[in-house]
Amino acid sequence: MRNTLLALAAVASVAACAGRPDPAPTVNTPAPPVAEQPRGPVPGSIEDFRVSVGDRIFYGYDRFDLTPEARSVLERQAAWLRQYPNVRILVAGNCDERGTREYNLALGARRAAAARDFLVSLGVAGNRMETVSYGKERPLDPRANEEAWSVNRNAHSQIVSGAVS
Amino acid sequence: MRVMARVLSNSVPFPLKRARAGVSYADLERLERGAPAPQRAGRRALPLSHIRSLSPRPLALLACLLALLLALAAPAYAQLRVPIDEGHLNPMPVATVDFIGDNAQTQTVGRDVAQVIRANLERSSLFRNIQPGAFIERIQAMDVPPRFPDWRIIDAQALVIGQVTAAPQNRVRIEFKLYDIFAEQFLIGFGYTTTADNWRRIAHRISDQIYEQLTGERGYFDTRIVFVSESGPRTRRVKRLMIMDQDGANPFFLTSADAMVLTPRFSPSTQRITYMSFETGAPRVFLYNLETNRREVLGDFPGMTFAPRFAPDGNGVVFTLDMNGNAEIFAMDLSSRQRRRLTNHPAIDTSPSYSPDGSQITFNSDRGGSPQLYVMNADGSGQRRISFGDGRYSTPVWSPRGDLIAFTRQGSGRFAIGVMRPDGSGERILTESYLDEAPTWSPNGRVIMFFREGRGEGPRLWSVDLTGRNLRQVPTQTEASDPAWSPLLP
Numbered sequence: 001m002r003n004t005l006l007a008l009a010a011v012a013s014v015a016a017c018a019g020r021p022d023p024a025p026t027v028n029t030p031a032p033p034v035a036e037q038p039r040g041p042v043p044g045s046i047e048d049f050r051v052s053v054g055d056r057i058f059y060g061y062d063r064f065d066l067t068p069e070a071r072s073v074l075e076r077q078a079a080w081l082r083q084y085p086n087v088r089i090l091v092a093g094n095c096d097e098r099g100t101r102e103y104n105l106a107l108g109a110r111r112a113a114a115a116r117d118f119l120v121s122l123g124v125a126g127n128r129m130e131t132v133s134y135g136k137e138r139p140l141d142p143r144a145n146e147e148a149w150s151v152n153r154n155a156h157s158q159i160v161s162g163a164v165s
Numbered sequence: 166m167r168v169m170a171r172v173l174s175n176s177v178p179f180p181l182k183r184a185r186a187g188v189s190y191a192d193l194e195r196l197e198r199g200a201p202a203p204q205r206a207g208r209r210a211l212p213l214s215h216i217r218s219l220s221p222r223p224l225a226l227l228a229c230l231l232a233l234l235l236a237l238a239a240p241a242y243a244q245l246r247v248p249i250d251e252g253h254l255n256p257m258p259v260a261t262v263d264f265i266g267d268n269a270q271t272q273t274v275g276r277d278v279a280q281v282i283r284a285n286l287e288r289s290s291l292f293r294n295i296q297p298g299a300f301i302e303r304i305q306a307m308d309v310p311p312r313f314p315d316w317r318i319i320d321a322q323a324l325v326i327g328q329v330t331a332a333p334q335n336r337v338r339i340e341f342k343l344y345d346i347f348a349e350q351f352l353i354g355f356g357y358t359t360t361a362d363n364w365r366r367i368a369h370r371i372s373d374q375i376y377e378q379l380t381g382e383r384g385y386f387d388t389r390i391v392f393v394s395e396s397g398p399r400t401r402r403v404k405r406l407m408i409m410d411q412d413g414a415n416p417f418f419l420t421s422a423d424a425m426v427l428t429p430r431f432s433p434s435t436q437r438i439t440y441m442s443f444e445t446g447a448p449r450v451f452l453y454n455l456e457t458n459r460r461e462v463l464g465d466f467p468g469m470t471f472a473p474r475f476a477p478d479g480n481g482v483v484f485t486l487d488m489n490g491n492a493e494i495f496a497m498d499l500s501s502r503q504r505r506r507l508t509n510h511p512a513i514d515t516s517p518s519y520s521p522d523g524s525q526i527t528f529n530s531d532r533g534g535s536p537q538l539y540v541m542n543a544d545g546s547g548q549r550r551i552s553f554g555d556g557r558y559s560t561p562v563w564s565p566r567g568d569l570i571a572f573t574r575q576g577s578g579r580f581a582i583g584v585m586r587p588d589g590s591g592e593r594i595l596t597e598s599y600l601d602e603a604p605t606w607s608p609n610g611r612v613i614m615f616f617r618e619g620r621g622e623g624p625r626l627w628s629v630d631l632t633g634r635n636l637r638q639v640p641t642q643t644e645a646s647d648p649a650w651s652p653l654l655p
Binding site for chain 1: 398
């Protein structure tokens with residue numbers, strides 16, 4: 001536990017340093033006393049959206065309809081986006097490698113649009129969202145098996161701006 | 166009995182348009198006796214064997230059949246011809262002599278030219294090179310007929326000889342002659358004057374002349390391939406446009422590593438390429454001018470644009486515009502920039518490809534429940550499905566001859582390249598593997614190039630004859646996908 005906290009503190013301090021003009025080295029500072037509960041991501045941050053809400057939904061083979069799991073993730077996304085109204089997102093549709101390139105670009109666009117449309121139906125303003133398709137060009141999992149393909153068939157909601165940093 | 170020989174329609178003198186910086190113009194003249202080279206007044210034609218009567222192209226098939234019949238009765242008088250659909254079963258033995266040079270530099274060029282010709286002929290699978298070590302006669306002059314018995318005895322049916330001579334201003338003159346050994350006849354001969362560094366293109370031109378003379382079909386060696394050069398891990402792939410000669414020589418990049426590019430396609434009639442790029446974020450169709458090295462976005466559209474292909478006249482592009490998840494096919498005139506919507510259906514409509522006469526478009530749609538091939542008139546009317554076999558069909562590409570449509574078929578966990586007639590009949594599968602995708606036609610419609618990816622492996626370019634034979638990998642320095650074959654270079 002102690003080691004984990006140390007590591008967390010080290011990561012936190014490194015992260016805090018990023019982008020700041022060279023402060024004194026803080027990595028070796030002993031871990032400060034920490035609250036009983038391990039800290040989660042900062043509410044309203046990109047990390048919060050990614051970890052606490054879930055930024056990807058997944059599709060069946062050559063499908064773009066939303067599964068119950070996908071709907072529940074999108075419902076959490078919509079609630080979060082309503083809570084942080086300055087956030088803008090890009091919804092990217094992705095496909096597995098078991099289709100041809102141009103068809104998959106069109107299929108990815110359908111997946112992105114399906115996710116975006118559902119968010120709109122849940123009260124997220126359409127002008128806060130853009131969509132794109134990466135077809136089969138940006139796999140999450142590089143392997144060539146069913147497990148990888150099921151992960152690579154997704155719509156990825158990426159925060160473009162407005163998140164708490 | 167007159168033996169017919171064809172002089173090809175592209176055998177007029179041609180100034181080579183600049184295909185890229187550094188390649189200069191070449192002059193061609195037909196080698197023949199007595200008459201000045203056509204449209205080359207003032208230039209002296211070399212005294213050479215005669216060229217016999219012309220046979221118009223529509224008669225070529227008839228001539229071929231006639232020759233076949235004659236071959237049974239009187240082989241010595243039959244036209245020397247390799248049957249293009251079965252030539253690979255019994256490739257024609259050809260002897261190509263290192264071209265004669267008049268100094269060290271031209272001798273080197275002469276050897277290299279002969280080597281490129283041999284490689285082209287061999288790769289076509291219609292010809293078999295007789296190894297130079299077996300040659301008996303040592304060709305020392307262009308204007309002396311070869312000793313035919315010396316070539317007959319080593320089983321050569323055709324003989325290619327040539328010479329390279331230095332010309333003013335660091336240019337070289339490259340000449341060749343093709344002989345029919347058994348008929349003991351001169352078939353064709355041409356001379357080209359060009360800069361020394363342009364010898365490879367001349368070698369391809371000569372290869373095309375030989376191929377055309379001996380098969381009766383247009384050649385495809387003086388062509389280039391544009392494709393996507395791939396590197397990096399699969400999750401962070403770098404994809405750049407690259408162009409190279411048809412045989413893999415002279416590769417160079419057209420775009421940087423900054424933006425992923427996909428699906429380049431040549432204009433059938435101009436030195437332009439259209440492709441898709443993520444350069445501006447979302448997929449956009451771009452145009453690239455090979456003569457000026459300039460690129461531009463095609464149009465300003467509300468959604469992403471992709472899957473571009475040129476119209477046969479090069480003055481238009483047909484492509485897919487996706488609006489809110491609905492992919493539709495549009496055509497744009499490149500002069501007026503007027504756009505026209507061709508499909509209107511909630512299903513995916515993409516991958517359009519014109520027929521060579523520009524009257525029809527084949528495309529990919531899943532409006533029937535799975536991706537299948539469709540054909541429509543160029544104005545969008547008369548949309549009809551043509552693929553009805555098992556599996557999912559996509560990437561239809563109309564043959565430059567107009568008689569076939571190549572496609573990718575997916576089924577049972579495999580991807581295949583095949584062809585069918587434009588009415589959907591006569592489906593034939595040519596290749597199949599874990600992933601074969603994206604066929605492109607040689608300009609004569611005899612060879613199909615595509616990319617092949619093994620499971621978990623990177624893609625490579627492959628080619629296969631229309632017969633389904635002669636499958637071979639195309640050499641590229643990097644992993645490569647999305648090939649597109651150029652028309653014959655101007």
